[in-house]
Amino acid sequence: MALDCTTPVLIVDDYKTMLRIIRNLLAQIGFADIDEASDGSEALGKMREKRYGLVISDWNMEPMTGIELLREVRSDENLNRTPFIMVTAESKAENVIMAKKAGVSNYIVKPFTADTLKAKIEAVTG
Amino acid sequence: MxxxxxxxxxxxxxxxxxxxxxxxxxxxxxxxxxxxxxxxRAEIAQLKASELATERLPAAGRQLGQITETTEAAANAIMEAVEEMLQADAADSAAYKALVSNKAMAIFEACAFQDVTGQLIKRVSETIFQIESRITRIADRIETTAFPEMPLTTRQQRERELLLNGPQAKAEAIAQDEIDALLADFN
Incomplete structure (x- = not known):
């Protein structure tokens, strides 16, 4: 399936290193319009200013976590159809279940490969 | 009578x-x-609470901070090298080869962080082990039932509600294919 790499992507992570890794991986896949936020509240602000075709978010951030961001996004009628991938070190089944119940589109556990990221993006944006 | x-x-x-x-x-x-x-009293004296509070714990905090800084610096150095290789012009093959060789060495150098962080982690582990063993000795004498269950702090409550568990040990973590299967079950 061909990816639409013109879609704007928002990456949310409190670690600059992780933002940089994901940005580079996305650039390698072909995405060019990539924005960053360091927690859920900053991400929410950016999402209300610009329409993103994909959000890739960490779970464990302060002050607003990824799961809280996901719930906010899914309860906002202007944002609730945005594909949302959780990329996190939280690798317990209870986390996956909570994320799914909150409406996550896909879930990637860290550390991950570029192929996994690409496959999950294709799955949620196709 | x-x-x-x-x-x-x-x-x-x-x-x-x-x-x-x-x-x-x-x-x-x-x-x-x-x-x-x-x-x-003798056990508590052995705890050397003042030494723990003034020396070992602050040192452990500094060492953990140093681990974060060291790994961040290494990750940035590696990524900078890779970014330069990805952006390099391969038209001039000799220059490209020299650049790749140079950046590969920079990556090897950056990987030396593992030695430093390994040593720092070992020191922090030793401090934690000492604290644990001393506290265990005291708890054994006092009987653990003497300690009422402490109420959760706001932070602990939040961590529990939002499942902020952090990275899991291998035994507790589930792999990506298991996560995929779990999500597929929901679908």
Missing amino acids: AAASTSKKSQASAGPAAAMSEAMQVVEELRRFAEEISGM
């Missing part, structure tokens, strides 16, 4: 003896209690 008189006499004579026996028991209890306190 005679029987009642005998009983009163025996009570009168048993009274001081019983009181004496009770007093002896109390004295013995107090003596054992004093011994326990003395033993606990």
Whole structure:
């Protein structure tokens, strides 16, 4: 399936290193319009200013976590159809279940490969 | 009448003896209690609480901070090298080869962080082990039932509600294919 790499992507992570890794991986896949936020509240602000075709978010951030961001996004009628991938070190089944119940589109556990990221993006944006 | 008189006499004579026996028991209890306190004082002295508070714990905090800085610097150095290789012009093959060779060496150099962080982690682990063993010794003497369950702090409550568990040990974590299967079950 061909990816639409013109879609704007928002990456949310409190670690600059992780933002940089994901940005580079996305650039390698072909995405060019990539924005960053360091927690859920900053991400929410950016999402209300610009329409993103994909959000890739960490779970464990302060002050607003990824799961809280996901719930906010899914309860906002202007944002609730945005594909949302959780990329996190939280690798317990209870986390996956909570994320799914909150409406996550896909879930990637860290550390991950570029192929996994690409496959999950294709799955949620196709 | 005679029987009642005998009983009163025996009570009168048993009274001081019983009181004496009770007093002896109390004295013995107090003596054992004093011994326990003395033993606990020695244990607490061994805790070297002031040394822990002023030296070991601050050092462990600094070491953990140093680990974060070291790994971040290494990750940035590696990514910078890779970014330069990805952006390099491969048209001039000799120059490209030299650049790749140069950046590959930079990556090897950056990977030396593992030695530094390994040593720092070992020191922090030793501090934690010492604290744990000393506290365990004291807890064993006091009996753990003496400690009421502490209420959760706001932060602990939040971590529990939002499942902020952090990275999992291998035994507790599930792999990506298991996560995919779990999500597929929902779908």
